[in-house]
Amino acid sequence: xxxxxxxxxxxxxxxxxxxxxxxxxxxxxxxxxxxxxxxxxxxxxxxxxxxxxxxxxxxxxxxxxxxxxxxxxxxxxxxxxxxxxxxxxxxxxxxxxxxxxxxxxxxxxxxxxxxxxxxxxxxxxxxxxxxxxxxxxxx
Numbered sequence: 001x002x003x004x005x006x007x008x009x010x011x012x013x014x015x016x017x018x019x020x021x022x023x024x025x026x027x028x029x030x031x032x033x034x035x036x037x038x039x040x041x042x043x044x045x046x047x048x049x050x051x052x053x054x055x056x057x058x059x060x061x062x063x064x065x066x067x068x069x070x071x072x073x074x075x076x077x078x079x080x081x082x083x084x085x086x087x088x089x090x091x092x093x094x095x096x097x098x099x100x101x102x103x104x105x106x107x108x109x110x111x112x113x114x115x116x117x118x119x120x121x122x123x124x125x126x127x128x129x130x131x132x133x134x135x136x137x138x139x
Contacts, residue, residue: 002098006040007073008033009092021096022065022073039092044096 004023010033012016018035019046026043051060064070076093098125 003095004044004098005073005093005095006037007076007093008036009072020065020069020073022070023062025059025063025065043095045099048098 004021006019006021006046009018009020010016014030016031017033017036019030019033019040020026021040023073024044024047026040026047028039028043030039048057048061051057073093080093
């Protein structure tokens with residue numbers, strides 16, 4: 001299952017929390033860290049639905065954040081690794097799993113696959129790099 005890496009950053013000047021997904025370049029601003037995390041989860045799900053609905057997932061996933069935010073995320077990782085009280089940092093880093101695994105390739109019908117096998121001149125097992133037992137399960 002695909003997982004998207006995120007972090008929450010507090011802006012004391014604005015008295016707000018920013019949730020950032022470094023894999024999809026999404027940002028959300030809320031008044032509490034929990035609200036920001038919840039909103040980010042909804043944003044990721046919505047973004048994925050839209051990308052897959054328009055068949056543009058290969059262009060839009062992943063869509064990394066600017067280098068400064070990547071460095072900040074890595075700094076948080078290092079800081080959480082060496083921190084004595086990990087509980088204080090637990091709300092800073094989080095990951096969001098994708099709800100469903102999506103197939104990013106077009107499906108082929110069996111007649112096309114059989115034609116490809118015959119044109120290759122290979123046995124079915126060799127074509128799939130499989131044993132005879134697993135190749136039988138495919139067809």
